[in-house]
Amino acid sequence: MTIIKFLTLTLGATAFLSAQSSPIRSCGKPLHPKTIVQNDAPSGTVSKENKIQVALLLDTSNSMDGLIDQAKSRLWNIVNTLTTLKYNGKAPQVEIALYEYGNDGLQDENFIRQVTPLTQDLDLVSEKLFALKTNGGSEYCGAVIRDASMNLNWDGNEKSMKLIYIAGNEPFDQGRINYKETISKAKSKNIYTNTIFCGDRSEGIQSFWQSGATIGDGKYFNIDSDKKVIYIETPYDVKISEYNSKLNDTYVYYGSRGSEYKNKQMVQDKNAEVQSASSSVERTVAKSRKNAYKNDHWDLVDRAEKDADFISKVKESELPADLKGKSKEEIKKAVAEKSAQRGQIQKEIEVLSKKRQGYIDTEMKKRGNPEADDLGKAIENSVLELAKKKGYSI
Template identity: 30%
Template sequence: MLPFTGSLDSLSGALFALRTSGSLEYCGRVLTSALDELHWDSSPGSYRTIFIAGNESFGQGDVAPVNACVSAQRKDVVALLVWNDRLNQTYLSYLQPTYDTVPVSDLNDPNKVIQYRVVIDSMNFSAGSGLNRIAIKGNARLDRNESWDLVDAERAHPGFAGALERRRLPQPLRHLSPEELTALIRSKGAARDSIRAEITTLSDARSAWLERERTLRAHTAGFSLDTALEKILKAQLQARAFLVD
């Protein structure tokens, strides 16, 4: 659905667009497609991994997962499987299908369509997921939007704004002189840096509190999926000489 990207918004949009029907899970085919169709970094020092999660048999589909795993090993890609079928036999529906309606006229209004999408997307967020997303948005190394954001594009490619055709700019920016456009980009960039610094401070404080809570509950609550994945990732990254803070 999406190539490798540094844009969290693009990734979030693709994830929210995913729909499942409760049918078969073709793990072998998915792994093979990811290995063959994505442009993997071939640098020896890079860490390459695929997370694949499901609750069905790993061997479904026309592509044998073992062959996909062998291919992953050859390409130095770690395939991490997250599987849990304990809830499969516990569902008992008692509701008839219902359909939420949206006025047809609203579908002709781009602003209202965007509003509906934001509301729907927000319904899929837990509080923790939302805060984690904000923390990532606050990290300039993790959230890059050169493809559409003028501030990021100018920082990644100095002189980009000056070389951009004026007709490609939004209407309010077309009348600005080169000096005014540069000043505006710098102003927006400085404001973003300030907000990101505040996000980082708050995120660090939250992380410290969560770590203390995890330590206190470790003997009784055990590992959650988040902590288990974090432990695995840290171990694998450190094995490849990455520094993990």
């Protein structure tokens, strides 16, 4: 039965594909360093050549409430770890996918479901993660890894980092799908499989979780999924939180569902806040990073940056009330002003977030900085190790 410190230095791996906000079908036919060098290239320079893609496969059987809670607590930490990675001085796009497995409520013979595709829509990932519920079932690791490795839109570029993280607590070899064959096929496409066993380390080894990671050229970890995530308050948290509302004010929705997406943004702010003050701060930091938080499907500022001619084509009926009746030039000017405001806020948050991280690193060293205290720490360690191998820097 059956991941997360989507932590301060987690998942250096996901490139969020163009956001798809509609629910995804469960399964289907296959489609298609720690010596890391410091790099001071602007964080807003996004590489179009490669991606960091991460698929999180979470056991949602009865005993995994603690695991899901860790995932909720560490989502934005993980995102921020991924967004600190650069390749040739550029920040790759980050995409994250979410799967659940081992849940009796899933209408699939292998009890698996693709919750989100690989996407850049972080609000969608957060919304779906917070909606997960546990329910007793059978945990078929081979089946969910097969679906994720075959049905997600993995990037074909060899320089891209493509990672699978599967977490659970039942024997890894359950079910009719051979995990060895499945993981080997994933590795042939440069998809690395990492396993996180929720329980005693030796038990995870005996039940083949280490074997899965070894075949997938990934890392094997064990965690206490019932352990409460450690939060470290810093002198910079309040100031960063104050910037969140200012950042939200720079978003200009458009389209028939624009106001709905804007509301979702605020709902996910609230979810992070309820989880913890630290999680709320981490979400604000993530929202300030262009390679992580992209909303061109509903925000005019992001869309105009992607397509300079879009404003001249957008219909008046798709605009918010304060922009209706204005000329195209007036709209372009208003959007440009919001873009400039956002850029300044992002820079100020970045300065504070670096100071905050330095404070956290110092405190963690004082506490012994455990090797794998929760899901997030496990992901951080493996991401940084693979990043070194793939030529990424921090």
